Amino acid sequence: MIRFSCFWSLAVAALVLTGHGIAADTIVSVGGRSIQVPALANYERVDGRDPKIDQMRDDLLGGTNRYVARFEPVSGSPDSDQGRELTIQVMKSIESREIGERTFMEVRDQMRREFKTALDGMMAKLGPQVQASGKKAGETLGVDMALSASDMAVLGIFDDSDSSLGFTMAMKVNAKVGGEASEQRMVTAGMTMPVNGRLLYLYAVADFDDESDRKWAEHTVAVWRDAIVAANPRVQGPSASLFDWNSVGRSALIGGAIGGLVGLVSWLTKKKKSS
Secondary structure, three states, rough: EOOHHHHHHHHHHHOOOOOOOOOEEEEEEEEEOEEEEEEEOOOOEEEOOOHHHHHHHHHHOOOEEEEEEEEEEOOOOOOOOOOOOOEEEEEEHHHHOOOHHHHHHHHHHHHHHHHHOOHHHHHHHHHHHHHHHHHHHHHHOOOEEEEEEEEEEEEEEEEEEEEEEEEEEEEEEEEEOOOOEEEEEEEEEEEEEOOOOOEEEEEEEEOOOOOOHHHHHHHEEEEHHHHHHHOOOEOOOOOHHHHHOOHHHHHHHHHHHHHHHHHHHHHHHHHHHHH
């Protein structure tokens, strides 16, 4: 059941977007459902420009998730030299499943518990996945690539409502692309949320030099969530009892970790191309 007035939804979206410096940007398809995605001011959509970079990112996700859209700061903007980007992912196995606000609310507590217990096991699996995916992604780009991640930690849950769950994680990333190598601590603020009957993972990724980077990531992904919710229909969805949710929170963590990795790889790849 969909509960909304077209006029009211558009009016609320306009108020939210104007108040937070956001403009309507694009419509994406998730499981056959159209979803409107506003973009932050000074950010532009960049997926689709370079097929090899897009393929490299999908390779790194290891088949669990897929990228829906990716946004980077406009060149010369304040965020353009701080390793920041915004992405949307979906979990492939449930991309077409009807998941609304009612559905999400029923499993929110289970997802929260999974975030806190899945990290150790995820790290054991993520290491080999990162190495194998890095090699495959390097072959796609035609370069030698080596990746590793360490010191991963969930820093906390910063948003906990009936219709969204926000978490922050950090890790140290080592990447080598061709002759370019870099080590950087990254912070990712993730937001798991139902939108128009589909479950989305939003991520704001940044270099983690001090606490202000964490605050930027959490604030930014929350503002983006509000804009996306305001721009789309509200769907209640079926009962969550019809689906096994054990892997949903784990997939959100993996997607956030990979997001930090690919952000650094993309930066090194651009640097290599420009040299």
